[in-house]
Amino acid sequence: MDETVIEYIRRTVLKIPRKEIKIMLQKWGFLSRSQLQTINFQQTKENISRRVALLCQENSADIKEAAALDIIYNHVYPNKRLWSVYQMNKTIYQMKEKETEFFDIRDFKTKFKRKLHSALENVTINFREYDDSAIWIRIAWGTPYRKPNQYKTSYVVYHSQTPYAFVSVSMFRSNVPLLLEALVAASNYNHICAMELRSHSLNSLKEIVFNRYSQNFQTYYPEALQEHSVEPESEPQIVHENRKTKEKIQGMNQQAFWDCSLPKLEYAQYKLETMFESDPKMGVLHRKQPFRCLVKFSSPDLFESLKSLAATSMAETSLSPLLTCIPQKPMNNFRITEETSLISGRLSTSLCLN
Amino acid sequence: MESVDGATRSLPSIRRLSRGLPFGRARGRFGLSPSGRLLLPRNADSQTTAFLLRKHWALYSVTPLYKFSSAHLKAYAKLLSAFIAAEKQKGLAVEVGVELDIKVAVTSLPDLKGSDQDEDAILVQLSLRSQAYQKKSEEKLVWSGWFCSVYGDDLSKNMPEDFTCLPVFLANGAESYTSIVGSWFQKTFDCCFHRLAISPLSLSWMAAMWTRCKVDKTASAMELVFSVPHLPQPLDILYAIHPEDAKALWDTVQKTPGEITQEEVNVFMDCLYSHFHRHFKIHLSSTKLVKVSTAIASAHCDGIIKFLQSQYVIEVLMLLTELAISQIE
Numbered sequence: 001m002d003e004t005v006i007e008y009i010r011r012t013v014l015k016i017p018r019k020e021i022k023i024m025l026q027k028w029g030f031l032s033r034s035q036l037q038t039i040n041f042q043q044t045k046e047n048i049s050r051r052v053a054l055l056c057q058e059n060s061a062d063i064k065e066a067a068a069l070d071i072i073y074n075h076v077y078p079n080k081r082l083w084s085v086y087q088m089n090k091t092i093y094q095m096k097e098k099e100t101e102f103f104d105i106r107d108f109k110t111k112f113k114r115k116l117h118s119a120l121e122n123v124t125i126n127f128r129e130y131d132d133s134a135i136w137i138r139i140a141w142g143t144p145y146r147k148p149n150q151y152k153t154s155y156v157v158y159h160s161q162t163p164y165a166f167v168s169v170s171m172f173r174s175n176v177p178l179l180l181e182a183l184v185a186a187s188n189y190n191h192i193c194a195m196e197l198r199s200h201s202l203n204s205l206k207e208i209v210f211n212r213y214s215q216n217f218q219t220y221y222p223e224a225l226q227e228h229s230v231e232p233e234s235e236p237q238i239v240h241e242n243r244k245t246k247e248k249i250q251g252m253n254q255q256a257f258w259d260c261s262l263p264k265l266e267y268a269q270y271k272l273e274t275m276f277e278s279d280p281k282m283g284v285l286h287r288k289q290p291f292r293c294l295v296k297f298s299s300p301d302l303f304e305s306l307k308s309l310a311a312t313s314m315a316e317t318s319l320s321p322l323l324t325c326i327p328q329k330p331m332n333n334f335r336i337t338e339e340t341s342l343i344s345g346r347l348s349t350s351l352c353l354n
Numbered sequence: 355m356e357s358v359d360g361a362t363r364s365l366p367s368i369r370r371l372s373r374g375l376p377f378g379r380a381r382g383r384f385g386l387s388p389s390g391r392l393l394l395p396r397n398a399d400s401q402t403t404a405f406l407l408r409k410h411w412a413l414y415s416v417t418p419l420y421k422f423s424s425a426h427l428k429a430y431a432k433l434l435s436a437f438i439a440a441e442k443q444k445g446l447a448v449e450v451g452v453e454l455d456i457k458v459a460v461t462s463l464p465d466l467k468g469s470d471q472d473e474d475a476i477l478v479q480l481s482l483r484s485q486a487y488q489k490k491s492e493e494k495l496v497w498s499g500w501f502c503s504v505y506g507d508d509l510s511k512n513m514p515e516d517f518t519c520l521p522v523f524l525a526n527g528a529e530s531y532t533s534i535v536g537s538w539f540q541k542t543f544d545c546c547f548h549r550l551a552i553s554p555l556s557l558s559w560m561a562a563m564w565t566r567c568k569v570d571k572t573a574s575a576m577e578l579v580f581s582v583p584h585l586p587q588p589l590d591i592l593y594a595i596h597p598e599d600a601k602a603l604w605d606t607v608q609k610t611p612g613e614i615t616q617e618e619v620n621v622f623m624d625c626l627y628s629h630f631h632r633h634f635k636i637h638l639s640s641t642k643l644v645k646v647s648t649a650i651a652s653a654h655c656d657g658i659i660k661f662l663q664s665q666y667v668i669e670v671l672m673l674l675t676e677l678a679i680s681q682i683e
Contacts, residue, residue, distance in 0.1 A: 276603070276629055291603075291629060292596035294575070297589065305587040309636070314582065316635040323634060336633070 002063070008150050009066045010053040012073055018045050020076070027072050030065045031055050066150070067126035071138050074155060075130070078202040081155065081168035085197045085205055085330075086180065088163040088189035103160040105129065108186045112137070115182035120175075124148045134159050139179065141172045154179060157202065163189065164209050166202060196331040199265055207263035208330040262303035268326055270295045271335040290338065297323075402465045403664040405477075405498065411524035412532065413550040413657035415678035416501060418509070418517035419543035424462050424474055430542075431460040434478070437538045455483040457493060468505035468672055473520050475502035480531055497527030499535055504671040509679045521678040522671065523547060524659070550657040550678055554643035557653060560673060562619045564648040565600045566608065567666065576600040577652075578626070579645035580638055591641065593630060597649060 016024055022041050025031055035055050041048060056065075074081065113125050122142025129135055137156040142148035154175065157166040165183055169176055184192045199205050276291035299305040306323055309315045326332055435458040442456075459479045466475035480497040501520035503510070510519035525532040536547045552560075565576050575594040582589040607622045608614065627638045644655045651670045652660045659674065661667050 270633070272633065274633070276599075276625075277632065287602065289599075291599050293599070293629075294592070294594040295630070295634070296592040296594075298592070299587050299589045301587040302589075305582070305585045305589040308585045308587070309582060309589060314637050314640040318635070320633060320635040 004150075005061060005063050005066050006053050006057050009056050009061060009069060010049045011151075012066070012069050013049040013052050014045055015073060016045075018048070021045070021048055024069075024072060024076065025052070028065075028069050030059065030061065030069070035059075063124060063150070064126065067124060067138050067140075068128065070150075070153065071126060071128045071136050074138075075128070075136060078157075079200045081170075081202075082198060082200055083157075083166045083168050083202050083205055085195040085209055086165045086167060086183075086192050087195055088165065088184055088187060088192045090188075090190045105135070105160070108135070108160070112182050112186035115185045116178065119178050120144075122146060122148050124150065132159070133161050139175075141175050156183060158183065158187065159206075159210075160187070162210065165192075166205060196329075196333040198333060199267070201264050201266065204263040204265050208265070208327055211263075211327070262307075262327060265302045265326070265332055266300065267296060267298045268302060268323065268332045269297075269334070270322065273335070273337045275338060303327075399465060400664045402463055403661070403667045406500075406524075406667065407661050407664060409526045409660065411526050411659050411661075413552075413659055413674065413678075414523040414525070414536075414547045415521055415550045415681040416523045416539075417521075417546045417682055418513055418519045419539070419545045421516050422518040422543050424476070427460040427462060427476070431458045433542070434458045434460070434535065434538050438480075438534055441534050456496075457481045457483050463500070463502075466500075466502050466504075466668070466671070468503075468668060468675075469507065471507050471510060472503045472505065473510075473518055475500055476520065478535060480527070480535070497525070497531040497535075499523060499525040499527075499532065502671055502675075504668055504675045506675045506679060509682065518543075521682055522550075522674050548681060550674075550681060552653055552655050552657055552677065554655065556673075556677060557643050557646045557655060558623050559614075559619055560651075560653050561646045561648070562604060562614065562622050563669075563673070564646070564650045564666075565597075565604045565622075566614075567648075567650055568601075573597040573649040574647070577645070577647040578643060579647075580641040581644045582641045591636075591638070593626070593638070595626070 013021060013025075018041070022036070022039075025036060025039075031052070035058075038055070039048060039051050109127055116123050116125060116139070120142070121144065124138075124140040124142075126138045127135060128138075135156075135158045137158065139154045139156070140148035140150045141152070141154070152171045154170050154172070155168045156179065158164075167176075167179070169179075180192045184190065195209075197205060197208065272293050272295060273290040276287065297306075303326075306319060310317065310319050322334065322336070435456065438456050438458065457480070459477075459481070461477050461479075463475040463477055467473070477498065477500040479495060481493040482496050483493050500523070502522050502524075503520050504522075506519055506521055509521055513519055523536075525535075539545060540547060561576065561578060574597065576597055577592060577594040580591040580593065582591070603625060604622055607618050607625070609618065623639075630636065630638050642655075646653050648662075650661075650663050650666045652662070659670070661670060
């Protein structure tokens with residue numbers, strides 16, 4: 001029996017907040033009810049973890065059980081990881097077929113494992129399905145000469161009814177191409193590409209991406225929403241009867257951006273490689289080369305803060321399309337070069353992506 | 355940017371910065387061309403500065419110390435050590451559990467100064483010596499603090515004999531040690547420590563001054579961090595500029611070598627703000643500049659500094675001395 005597995009389970013338990021340990025162990029279901037009753041959940045986490053380890057030893061826990069507990073932990077606390085979004089596709093003709101395809105989970109798992117094992121013998125793969133048709137995949141990577149490292153895992157969250165996969169890689173970035181290949185093969189797609197969208201908030205990413213997905217089918221036209229103006233009832237900025245402020249807010253309401261309830265993103269990053277322009281009278285920098293800079297907006301809730309910023313004099317009433325396009329694109333990592341037309345306020349779709 | 359009051363108060367002293375630049379420019383009245391005695395900056399050697407690089411130092415301004423003498427440093431170390439032990443007995447201990455012995459060392463750093471009129475810098479170090487290990491090699495440095503003055507003549511020139519001017523104090527380590535050491539100095543030398551905040555105005559001066567320095571290929575970006583705190587959800591904006599491009603911009607803004615004016619700093623910052631506004635339609639000038647970071651050093655508005663290159667330590671200390679003196683006066 002592998003002591004490293006028991007130690008791994010013990011360390012996973014240590015990560016869980018003390019109040020949540022009992023519930024999580026119940027969700028896990030590996031320890032029987034009578035075994036759980038022998039644990040004193042009022043003692044220190046250290047002691048609880050040791051007791052759990054002892055019980056797991058009695059039950060001869062193996063890596064499959066340990067992996068299951070880790071998946072449950074990450075499912076409850078996904079925001080501890082950084083998630084990137086990938087989109088898969090096929091040719092148009094094949095897409096039509098795809099819509100009517102029946103998703104076979106066993107087939108998916110077999111193909112996924114087969115693809116990974118064909119390249120790498122030392123890899124631990126575990127799956128867990130959830131009600132919202134989300135498949136959580138946990139992968140622990142090894143090398144030809146080393147057993148898989150259970151502490152540095154990659155996660156994939158794949159919603160089988162959509163072409164989107166959310167990936168959290170952890171350390172071994174060199175394994176990403178293999179991982180993506182396995183995903184494509186298992187889900188019967190042809191291509192997979194990275195979207196410039198990253199966040200710790202998995203739910204926000206899902207909101208952004210799935211809204212768009214359903215919009216594609218509903219042929220969403222943002223201009224149509226300009227007719228519709230919503231009174232911002234709970235807008236905290238409207239405290240004083242400043243007519244200018246009210247006008248500003250109404251101006252804001254005409255934009256589709258403000259009408260939608262927006263998901264929670266923590267940052268938006270822009271790598272700017274545009275030319276520096278200045279008043280010739282100032283006699284400053286006139287170069288042929290771009291002015292290279294990086295801008296990153298961070299907030300516990302980026303869209304909320306941008307909304308309230310726009311109601312102040314610190315920003316123009318209509319914020320730059322660079323900011324308002326984020327939910328529609330959807331992207332939160334941009335590289336802007338001179339090819340994108342900024343002056344007129346319209347953002348061309350030919351952004352050069354990293 | 356800053357409120358009018360703050361700007362008026364710090365402007366006179368900030369203007370002096372353009373006189374005291376270590377380019378070999380003479381100390382004359384504001385606006386005069388170089389003439390007379392050339393002022394060559396003392397270049398503190400890398401051995402002396404090794405201890406202060408790449409650490410975060412909390413900044414304080416210190417009023418002149420009464421009857422302090424660099425001849426009695428060993429005695430001061432003993433007294434401070436006894437004071438710390440007494441504080442621990444009183445229950446204001448910083449360490450819980452194993453009985454730990456704190457060793458105090460007070461030394462002088464003659465290299466860390468600007469002119470000969472400056473006092474020698476004084477370094478205080480607290481090390482932990484576990485009683486389990488009797489050997490000297492088992493000491494662990496837990497706290498450092500040092501006093502210094504770089505071109506602090508404006509403060510010291512009118513001071514009576516009994517006073518020692520070391521207006522800048524930098525501390526690294528637990529806040530609790532800082533307050534114990536600070537209270538001992540305050541009691542013993544009748545001085546006052548005040549946290550030295552750095553205004554957005556001063557931060558933009560630092561951005562301009564540190565951008566102009568020559569950078570090598572691997573230099574880090576010039577980073578400005580702006581904060582918009584009074585929103586329901588706070589917003590931070592990081593604006594990082596490639597060091598070559600930042601320097602190229604500054605080189606076209608600066609009109610006279612060896613001299614920097616408030617006008618030039620304003621133009622430099624305005625250029626950066628307008629480039630940003632062009633893309634994002636946000637007026638960075640109405641947000642609060644909270645942090646500046648370049649290859650030379652980084653400074654935070656709460657009064658935290660980090661030195662990154664030994665050859666520019668004296669120059670940065672000169673800026674800090676100016677700020678400390680204007681807070682004291």
